[in-house]
Amino acid sequence: NSGSSSDDTASEGNCGYKLAFFGALTGSAANLGVNIEQGFELAIDQYNKAKGSTCIEVAKFDSQGEASVAPGVARSLVADKKILGIVGPPFSGESEAADPIFESAGIPTITPSATRVSLASKGWKVFHRAVANDDAQGPAAAAYIKDNLKAQKVFVADDQSAYGAGLADVVKSTLGSLVVQSDKTEGDGKQADFSALVQKVSSSGATALFYGGYYTNAGIIRKQLTAAGWKGTLVGGDGMKDPGLSKASGVAAAVGTIVTCPCSPPEAAGGTFVNDYKAKWNQDAGTYSDVAFDAANIFLQGIDAGNNTPQKLNDYLKTVNYKGIANTYKFTETGELDPSLIKVWAFKFDNSGDSKADVEIKTS
Amino acid sequence: MLLEIDNVTLAYGRIQALHGISLTVGEGEVVALIGANGAGKSTTMRAISGLRPVSQGTIKFDGQDITKLRADLRVIRGVSQSPEGRGIFPGMTVRENLEMGAYTRRNRTEINEDLQRAFTLFPRLKEREKQTGGTLSGGEQQMLAVGRALMSRPKLLLLDEPSMGLAPMLIQQIFDIIVEINQQGTTVLLVEQNAQQALSRAHRAYVLETGRIVKEGTGRELLNDPAVKDAYLGVA
Amino acid sequence: MDFSGLIDNFGPLTVTGLAQGAIIALFALGYTLVYGVLRLINFAHSEVFLMGTYACLIVWGFFGLDQNSAAPSVGGMLLYLVIGLVVAIIASGVTALAVEVVAYRPLRRRNAPPLAFLITAIGASLFISELTGVLTHRNQRGVPPIIQAKPLFTIGDTTVTNLQLLIIVLALVMMFVLDRFINGSRLGRGIRAVSQNPDSAALMGVNKSRVIALVFLLGGLMAGIAAVMYDLKIGVTRYDAGFLLGIDAFAAAVLGGIGNLRGALLGGLLLGVLQNYAAGLFGSQWLHAASFVLLVVILLFRPTGLLGESLGRARA
Amino acid sequence: MSEKASFRSNGGVRGWYGRQPAWVQWIVIAIALVLAFLLPYAGDIPLIGPQIVTEGIDWPSALFNMSYYVLLALGLNVVVGYAGLLDLGYVGFFAVGAYGTALLTSPDSVLYADTGWKWLMAVPVALALTMVAGLILGWPTLRLRGDYLAIVTLGFAEIIRIFATSTTTLRGDRGFASIPHPPGTWNGEPIFGVTDAVPYFWLGLVVIILVILGVRNLDRSRVGRSWLAIREDEEAAEIMGVRTIKYKLWAFAIGAFIGGLGGVLFAGEQGFINSQTFVLQFSILVLAGVVMGGSGNMAGAILGGALISYIPDRLRGISLGDTDLYEYRFALFGLVIIIIMVLRPQGLIPSRRRAMELKDREKEVAPQ
Amino acid sequence: MLLEVDHVTLRFGGVVALNDVSFSLRKGEIFGLIGPNGAGKTTCFNAMTGVYRPTSGTIRFQGESVVGKKKHEITRGGIARTFQNVRLFPEMTALENVMVGADAHHKTSVISALFRLPRFWQEEKSGRARSLELLRFVGIAHRAGDVSRNLSYGEQRRLEIARALATNPTLLCLDEPAAGFNPAEKEELLQLIRKIRDTGVTVLLIEHDMRLVMGVTDRIVVLEFGKKIAEGTPAEVRDNPAVVAAYLGVPTDAA
Numbered sequence A: 001n002s003g004s005s006s007d008d009t010a011s012e013g014n015c016g017y018k019l020a021f022f023g024a025l026t027g028s029a030a031n032l033g034v035n036i037e038q039g040f041e042l043a044i045d046q047y048n049k050a051k052g053s054t055c056i057e058v059a060k061f062d063s064q065g066e067a068s069v070a071p072g073v074a075r076s077l078v079a080d081k082k083i084l085g086i087v088g089p090p091f092s093g094e095s096e097a098a099d100p101i102f103e104s105a106g107i108p109t110i111t112p113s114a115t116r117v118s119l120a121s122k123g124w125k126v127f128h129r130a131v132a133n134d135d136a137q138g139p140a141a142a143a144y145i146k147d148n149l150k151a152q153k154v155f156v157a158d159d160q161s162a163y164g165a166g167l168a169d170v171v172k173s174t175l176g177s178l179v180v181q182s183d184k185t186e187g188d189g190k191q192a193d194f195s196a197l198v199q200k201v202s203s204s205g206a207t208a209l210f211y212g213g214y215y216t217n218a219g220i221i222r223k224q225l226t227a228a229g230w231k232g233t234l235v236g237g238d239g240m241k242d243p244g245l246s247k248a249s250g251v252a253a254a255v256g257t258i259v260t261c262p263c264s265p266p267e268a269a270g271g272t273f274v275n276d277y278k279a280k281w282n283q284d285a286g287t288y289s290d291v292a293f294d295a296a297n298i299f300l301q302g303i304d305a306g307n308n309t310p311q312k313l314n315d316y317l318k319t320v321n322y323k324g325i326a327n328t329y330k331f332t333e334t335g336e337l338d339p340s341l342i343k344v345w346a347f348k349f350d351n352s353g354d355s356k357a358d359v360e361i362k363t364s
Numbered sequence B: 001m002l003l004e005i006d007n008v009t010l011a012y013g014r015i016q017a018l019h020g021i022s023l024t025v026g027e028g029e030v031v032a033l034i035g036a037n038g039a040g041k042s043t044t045m046r047a048i049s050g051l052r053p054v055s056q057g058t059i060k061f062d063g064q065d066i067t068k069l070r071a072d073l074r075v076i077r078g079v080s081q082s083p084e085g086r087g088i089f090p091g092m093t094v095r096e097n098l099e100m101g102a103y104t105r106r107n108r109t110e111i112n113e114d115l116q117r118a119f120t121l122f123p124r125l126k127e128r129e130k131q132t133g134g135t136l137s138g139g140e141q142q143m144l145a146v147g148r149a150l151m152s153r154p155k156l157l158l159l160d161e162p163s164m165g166l167a168p169m170l171i172q173q174i175f176d177i178i179v180e181i182n183q184q185g186t187t188v189l190l191v192e193q194n195a196q197q198a199l200s201r202a203h204r205a206y207v208l209e210t211g212r213i214v215k216e217g218t219g220r221e222l223l224n225d226p227a228v229k230d231a232y233l234g235v236a
Numbered sequence C: 001m002d003f004s005g006l007i008d009n010f011g012p013l014t015v016t017g018l019a020q021g022a023i024i025a026l027f028a029l030g031y032t033l034v035y036g037v038l039r040l041i042n043f044a045h046s047e048v049f050l051m052g053t054y055a056c057l058i059v060w061g062f063f064g065l066d067q068n069s070a071a072p073s074v075g076g077m078l079l080y081l082v083i084g085l086v087v088a089i090i091a092s093g094v095t096a097l098a099v100e101v102v103a104y105r106p107l108r109r110r111n112a113p114p115l116a117f118l119i120t121a122i123g124a125s126l127f128i129s130e131l132t133g134v135l136t137h138r139n140q141r142g143v144p145p146i147i148q149a150k151p152l153f154t155i156g157d158t159t160v161t162n163l164q165l166l167i168i169v170l171a172l173v174m175m176f177v178l179d180r181f182i183n184g185s186r187l188g189r190g191i192r193a194v195s196q197n198p199d200s201a202a203l204m205g206v207n208k209s210r211v212i213a214l215v216f217l218l219g220g221l222m223a224g225i226a227a228v229m230y231d232l233k234i235g236v237t238r239y240d241a242g243f244l245l246g247i248d249a250f251a252a253a254v255l256g257g258i259g260n261l262r263g264a265l266l267g268g269l270l271l272g273v274l275q276n277y278a279a280g281l282f283g284s285q286w287l288h289a290a291s292f293v294l295l296v297v298i299l300l301f302r303p304t305g306l307l308g309e310s311l312g313r314a315r316a
Numbered sequence D: 001m002s003e004k005a006s007f008r009s010n011g012g013v014r015g016w017y018g019r020q021p022a023w024v025q026w027i028v029i030a031i032a033l034v035l036a037f038l039l040p041y042a043g044d045i046p047l048i049g050p051q052i053v054t055e056g057i058d059w060p061s062a063l064f065n066m067s068y069y070v071l072l073a074l075g076l077n078v079v080v081g082y083a084g085l086l087d088l089g090y091v092g093f094f095a096v097g098a099y100g101t102a103l104l105t106s107p108d109s110v111l112y113a114d115t116g117w118k119w120l121m122a123v124p125v126a127l128a129l130t131m132v133a134g135l136i137l138g139w140p141t142l143r144l145r146g147d148y149l150a151i152v153t154l155g156f157a158e159i160i161r162i163f164a165t166s167t168t169t170l171r172g173d174r175g176f177a178s179i180p181h182p183p184g185t186w187n188g189e190p191i192f193g194v195t196d197a198v199p200y201f202w203l204g205l206v207v208i209i210l211v212i213l214g215v216r217n218l219d220r221s222r223v224g225r226s227w228l229a230i231r232e233d234e235e236a237a238e239i240m241g242v243r244t245i246k247y248k249l250w251a252f253a254i255g256a257f258i259g260g261l262g263g264v265l266f267a268g269e270q271g272f273i274n275s276q277t278f279v280l281q282f283s284i285l286v287l288a289g290v291v292m293g294g295s296g297n298m299a300g301a302i303l304g305g306a307l308i309s310y311i312p313d314r315l316r317g318i319s320l321g322d323t324d325l326y327e328y329r330f331a332l333f334g335l336v337i338i339i340i341m342v343l344r345p346q347g348l349i350p351s352r353r354r355a356m357e358l359k360d361r362e363k364e365v366a367p368q
Numbered sequence E: 001m002l003l004e005v006d007h008v009t010l011r012f013g014g015v016v017a018l019n020d021v022s023f024s025l026r027k028g029e030i031f032g033l034i035g036p037n038g039a040g041k042t043t044c045f046n047a048m049t050g051v052y053r054p055t056s057g058t059i060r061f062q063g064e065s066v067v068g069k070k071k072h073e074i075t076r077g078g079i080a081r082t083f084q085n086v087r088l089f090p091e092m093t094a095l096e097n098v099m100v101g102a103d104a105h106h107k108t109s110v111i112s113a114l115f116r117l118p119r120f121w122q123e124e125k126s127g128r129a130r131s132l133e134l135l136r137f138v139g140i141a142h143r144a145g146d147v148s149r150n151l152s153y154g155e156q157r158r159l160e161i162a163r164a165l166a167t168n169p170t171l172l173c174l175d176e177p178a179a180g181f182n183p184a185e186k187e188e189l190l191q192l193i194r195k196i197r198d199t200g201v202t203v204l205l206i207e208h209d210m211r212l213v214m215g216v217t218d219r220i221v222v223l224e225f226g227k228k229i230a231e232g233t234p235a236e237v238r239d240n241p242a243v244v245a246a247y248l249g250v251p252t253d254a255a
């Protein structure tokens, strides 16, 4: 228990607190939530191991990713006075419902993935976003389609989720006249027969389809497109960055599918993260696992520095400049990631059935 | 005895409809069951055909205990009922209704013969052959119900107020038919409000009052019984 | 509105719509059959279907087939198809019977009111689909390429694939067989009798329990076939696949006249095609809305569906 | 002999209650009410308290959730239990109430510039809107019977949801944020804040009590009789002079009103709504609640409504070995539904009428 | 004339159930409608009470056409009926069944019920009293609190009459009320019908029991195959050879 800190007593005194994960652990959106939670828990685990004791406890709160469930769960979270900080909520919708409660309780949050632009403009002092918002991701995806795929005809569709539609709108306006046609589908679990969309895409002559939505729908769409003989490329955002896509569509159909993400490749994550994660959870780190890992470490570092109330921890976040495995983090006044630190990467599905880093996309 | 009912009680929920009745029907007999509204006549019939479970007592048919037997299995043994309220299949045509009566039988030619017999007995049904049962008039439905019950060639035919809703001319006819069927070898248990007719055709009869059998005798005896006359035959 | 979206794709949308509609129709038969006899919506029928979608995947899995496999030869294709159908039919049939025994029979024994049946069916549906959800971690499961869609022939600018043709023909054949059975056979007459007047049916010698079980089983068989076709057409299944398509199937059954077999076919095909047209015209997000609007409009003019109830009673 | 005698000769708690003089009955009611208001503090009861309260979700919030579920169950009970109109899309009215409130009060709404109202001002308008929605649904469906009605109501709710998802005015998944809370301050603090759900629960409770009184008055009157007659034999009812159309529409409108109340409360508490909430499963759950509790009986509907919200919430945080039961909550819930219905087909607290009916029917099952 | 059936024809597809039938009822009489099975008697009731709409012809009640009117309007207008196949509200008590009928003329609105305004109390009380009285009148007061499903067939028929009377009809239409009654009970029914008439209600009676029909009616119309074949006093009709041939047959004991 030598500790790396020069101030052993302080860090001893800073034990007995909790950090919380708030997000979907069950329900149809659980996959993304679990990825994040596992990254978060791994960080705390390693911290506690280093300390040799369970210094900081993990508290998990399952919101099911649903806005209607979130407030009640959030209230039970804020009732726990030992909680100093929250990683989450992962989704934008539940953030809208739960963040006001965290705000009024003054508990700092770092979301590794809720990318809706407007979240930062609500005046919440506890809100921090460790990734770029949709305004950064959309143009990047568009740039990739234009510059890397060199597509002349693009079809844009989305699933009408706040996330997917927002992204698709940005892509559409950025691509301008390259967009030959567009469509909207119903959301996850509400539609399985996409034959009308497939037919429209095939007959439009588009060589690229941008789909704003989650991997569940995207997998089916990719499969049905291939079955109908369409040979173009499917492009999507972070919501599609999950091996689940190829599990549904079959690896062969998924190969070549491009997903963008305001994150860096986890395999590029510094240190031993990739292996540690695999060792602990017996599965590969997923989307935003690394960011969640970083977010947790930001809190841990803050606590180590003696910020043992939510208030202090929140103030600490204003000053933080943390170099993690996925990125370097610095927050603006509104809690956004400092623009200079924003990274968007393109990933490509390959024969392994998962997406591998392709290129970092530079917009502008 | 073809049918032996021993001390049967039956309740609808909290309402005790039969308080231990016993009756017998011999092979080849026509037995009438008369009684006021709510006496339990229809209930007795339902107990015999198996539409309602009895709470106590036994029902024996052809020497075998059928108290706990399912209704459809009783049909196979030879019990057939034309129920109160007619119970025709409203969405089936008249012909299909009649054919349903022969559901347990396989011999097509025999079935067809019987079908023709039903049409001869009730020419009206022949006219309405293709009309759905639900659109028949009340009396037509009654004819259909009786005709259908005959279609299974039962050993024991249970008729619950077969004359109900029939025009006077047909009432006469239906009792003639009953006698005819009986002469062809079918045993009949008959519930009737038209006690005059029923008693004069029946070999034997029972009088039911509030779930109990209060009298039994030959048709003649009861016809001339002053109490019966007073209560069920009306002042003529 | 996007008229060109509809007109340019009219032919293909019609064909895929018919294929989807055929699946819906097969699925809908289960609702119609059970409704015809018991006068209640078998809410758990969606899970009867769901079990079919998984059963064939599992058995194909035994042959080492998964979503990443290469397409089998023609002989293999036929073999796998038949095996898949048989297994799905068994799974769906068994599920249907299980639902009948667990959720319905005890209530029938107690002469329970109709709403009670509806709710136990909902309970059974919830139980099966949620359990499937938990066991599969709510993940999708991809379907192996048993039948590689290949264009068979072309009419105008519309190509019809082997799969589409198979689905449509299979649905028509099954419909025909079922229709003959219900309207032509003795057991079929028993079914109709129980549906119209259970007491009288018993008085005719019809074994009600057997008829009811039979009806569930028949519905299950059809759902099993629908499930395999669904797998092949959609390419993916998931714990909520039954619920999702179940709503369409229920709507189709009602549209055609619930309790009416031919109505289910008509309703299914109509719904499938209409959904595709609506998706072409207004955008895919309106596909279900369009089908419900159609349903409401048609029921306004024909309160008992397009073909009316035929298994059921005509006049109370 | 008389009507009373045969209806009241019931055993059990209900029989006991029925036999008490009026003042005893009032005291019982008063005690029950006080206890209901004290529910948020149930956790403080030694021993059993911790068993009752929820773990993964804040207990007062769980209570509030129960309160709007109870409201929905009460409203649906009018439609299904009293008038016998099978409504599978009841969530539609809940949605209309919530969206009505959001449109009038949320800064995200296109109407905000013109209205920008407080919650309380929006309530009457939103409720009027739901009643209109009830009539709009009711009118075309009047001629439909039984299960045809069921699918149309289901479709109606789906259409509402799809509209909410797909039209820009209703903002779909983006939803409406910053919906104001109910008014009032206490010691300078707003009564209805974000972190404490107790006041919301109390508000819900007050609304529930008012609804109970209103529905009870309707039930025990010509209106209730007409509903019952329609349920039993619609044509005969009409031939006996019952204006079936009018009473069916009233059933829809009243049901919609109560559902709308639920929606209004929900919006006021959450502060944020989007189209994800108003899914079909929700309607089906509420229906299950009503029937499980005892359709046609308010006490039953209340219990059923509370249970469908409480059971899943209570299953949070309970683990069996390594598995968190919460994941299985709906599967377990499905089992619970089957078990309850098989054991008590008439519902947990049936109306006397239904209880008798079932008892009678049970004895009439033919040999099988 | 209280009720005028004027050249009414009613077809169901190929079946002509009523064929140019005309007759009329005077206020205060007991009028019989008889004829063989399937002659169109029930259909005639259904046309009068708005269940079916005549293919052609009109039906006027108190000078006003009832064709196309809603069923409940016709009932409030003063025509009440019973059904050939009893149609009560099975799960409601006998008393409640009758109260539904009594409600036909009540004015309690949803609002007054909701807030228990004075009208509610007043109508509820008078409606209940009147319903109980009607149950006594038809002789089943002792079953007021039983659900109607549990009554025997005969009791159900009486209850139907009480329910119909509760709507305060000017004209009461009874469709085979004596079906399932034994002669003694029929005698009671006969008295009951007279009693009803004596309260000022006109009665239209369909019945196959000739003793009852001949004993109680003032005038009779005979239908056969949807056509009117005779009209007149009971005595006239009884001796009409067409009626004897088509309907009565060789007089037996009962007739």
Ligand SMILES: Nc1ncnc2c1ncn2[C@@H]1O[C@H](COP(=O)(O)OP(=O)(O)OP(=O)(O)O)[C@@H](O)[C@H]1O
Pocket (backbone or CB within 6 Å): B012, B013, B015, B016, B017, B035, B036, B037, B038, B039, B040, B041, B042, B043, B044, B084, E149, E150, E151, E152, E153, E154, E155, E180
């Ligand atoms: N389905 C039923 N549910 C409850 N009680 C019933 C039912 N059917 C009959 N009863 C009751 O059982 C008793 C006997 O009725 P049942 O129908 O057997 O009489 P019945 O002799 O056939 O009379 P009727 O001449 O009127 O047909 C009556 O008191 C009646 O109220």
Ligand SMILES: Nc1ncnc2c1ncn2[C@@H]1O[C@H](COP(=O)(O)OP(=O)(O)OP(=O)(O)O)[C@@H](O)[C@H]1O
Pocket (backbone or CB within 6 Å): B128, B131, B135, B136, B137, B138, B139, B140, B165, E012, E013, E015, E016, E017, E035, E036, E037, E038, E039, E040, E041, E042, E043, E044, E084
């Ligand atoms: N909806 C219908 N469709 C076809 N035919 C019908 C319909 N309703 C009645 N009918 C026919 O019209 C004729 C008259 O029927 P109605 O019920 O009026 O006879 P009724 O005089 O009352 O006879 P009953 O004395 O037997 O009750 C019958 O032959 C019947 O089959």
Ligand SMILES: CC(C)C[C@H](N)C(=O)O
Pocket (backbone or CB within 6 Å): A032, A090, A091, A092, A093, A113, A114, A115, A116, A163, A238, A239
């Ligand atoms: C996990 C992510 C796909 C979530 C998404 N970016 C959102 O804002 O909702």
Ligand SMILES: [Mg+2]
Pocket (backbone or CB within 6 Å): B041, B042, B043, B084, E153
């Ligand atoms: Mg009887």
Ligand SMILES: [Mg+2]
Pocket (backbone or CB within 6 Å): B137, B138, B139, E041, E042, E043, E084
């Ligand atoms: Mg008639």
